[in-house]
Amino acid sequence: MDSTPSKVLAKCHNIDDLRSLAQRKVPKLLFDFMDGGAEDEVALRRSRSGFDRYQLVPHNFVDVSKINISTEVMGRKIDAPLIVSPTGLPKLFHHTGEESLVPAAGKHNIPYTLSSASSTSIEGVGNLSSGPKWFQIYVWKDRAIVRDFIERCKGAGFSALCLTIDVPITGNRERDVRNGLAMPLKMTPTIAFDMLRKPAWLYNALTHPLPTLANLVDRVEGDTSAADLSRYTEEQLDKAISWDDAAEMKEQWGGPLGIKGVLRAEDADRAAEMGFDSVIVSNHGGRQLDHSPAPIDVLPEIAEAVDGRCQIILDGGVRRGTDVLKALCLGATACMAGRPYLFGLGAGGQAGVERAMEILKGEIHRDLMILGCADVKDLGPQFLRRID
Ligand SMILES: Cc1cc2nc3c(=O)[nH]c(=O)nc-3n(C[C@H](O)[C@H](O)[C@H](O)COP(=O)(O)O)c2cc1C
Numbered sequence: 001m002d003s004t005p006s007k008v009l010a011k012c013h014n015i016d017d018l019r020s021l022a023q024r025k026v027p028k029l030l031f032d033f034m035d036g037g038a039e040d041e042v043a044l045r046r047s048r049s050g051f052d053r054y055q056l057v058p059h060n061f062v063d064v065s066k067i068n069i070s071t072e073v074m075g076r077k078i079d080a081p082l083i084v085s086p087t088g089l090p091k092l093f094h095h096t097g098e099e100s101l102v103p104a105a106g107k108h109n110i111p112y113t114l115s116s117a118s119s120t121s122i123e124g125v126g127n128l129s130s131g132p133k134w135f136q137i138y139v140w141k142d143r144a145i146v147r148d149f150i151e152r153c154k155g156a157g158f159s160a161l162c163l164t165i166d167v168p169i170t171g172n173r174e175r176d177v178r179n180g181l182a183m184p185l186k187m188t189p190t191i192a193f194d195m196l197r198k199p200a201w202l203y204n205a206l207t208h209p210l211p212t213l214a215n216l217v218d219r220v221e222g223d224t225s226a227a228d229l230s231r232y233t234e235e236q237l238d239k240a241i242s243w244d245d246a247a248e249m250k251e252q253w254g255g256p257l258g259i260k261g262v263l264r265a266e267d268a269d270r271a272a273e274m275g276f277d278s279v280i281v282s283n284h285g286g287r288q289l290d291h292s293p294a295p296i297d298v299l300p301e302i303a304e305a306v307d308g309r310c311q312i313i314l315d316g317g318v319r320r321g322t323d324v325l326k327a328l329c330l331g332a333t334a335c336m337a338g339r340p341y342l343f344g345l346g347a348g349g350q351a352g353v354e355r356a357m358e359i360l361k362g363e364i365h366r367d368l369m370i371l372g373c374a375d376v377k378d379l380g381p382q383f384l385r386r387i388d
Pocket of ligand 1: 034087115117136164260282283284286287315317336338
């Protein structure tokens, strides 16, 4: 059952409107899981407010009769400087999960990054669109998992890998603790009431299989509930990873590789030196270390350190086209975003995700024109003014 008429989605004029709609449709417990950050959520808030420190200063008398927002990232031409960040278990927010997210990204020709903790398998996603598909990978203690994932990605037509390095352990997300979001879920009267108030979500949840970590079900013997697989994942995350592991992964994969979770210039320098194709400047959407810097705040020093040796992708806090323009002015080639597309998913399945993409693309196009820049590739510091 999909109960969101297109005219309701059309009334969502920006990402915040989609967020409000998702909040009305998804149980609070799950909405908070998608929306929240670690501890006091300072990093989450700053990832957004960091953009306000920059003003966009238009150049006038520029021919903007033709605008180009397409670019090239990790070896593929894409229709806008946008990438879908990896997010685990999206079927929690809407029963279709990746089956909505991947075709929407394919339709807009922007890369979709499948999480290691996805609710659809690598092979399942491979068949969902012909658009660019990336896979997010961790260094697992059992290196056989790493090798297996890499081989499966090669077989399923994934064009790039993205190594996440900021999760030695899951961040302390207190909204989840307070809401009683645990694996396995203990059905309390509060949670039951919360779900009953979202009848369309509940109907779909009851009439579809329970979401599980689809890439891992075959690796674990016995109980393959999401609860056990989540525990397995947490145990398997290698807390002693080194640059040697990153180098080994690079060799095994042999294709375009990004490193996600970089916030220090010296790490970006090392990644560029090692031949990584992109550095993904990210604080995991404020979900890991609270008080970590906003990605936009460290972007200038990272761009200086990288000095054009590899691409830079900004991830976190992007809710407006102008955020993307600012990141590109500071040296990024494209922006990843997670929640904006999840809000779209929760608000209205594939149509909601497409609405999020249309909104961001539309804003980039319009604001680029008003800024007096005909091509996203020509953005640079000449359009920015920093205020403190
Ligand atoms: C619900 C949710 C699940 C996530 N799961 C993963 C994951 O499995 N792997 C990963 O590298 N990042 C994960 N992230 C972080 C995102 O990839 C991304 O860094 C973050 O969402 C960016 O911030 P934004 O939501 O403000 O765009 C997750 C984020 C959210 C909101």
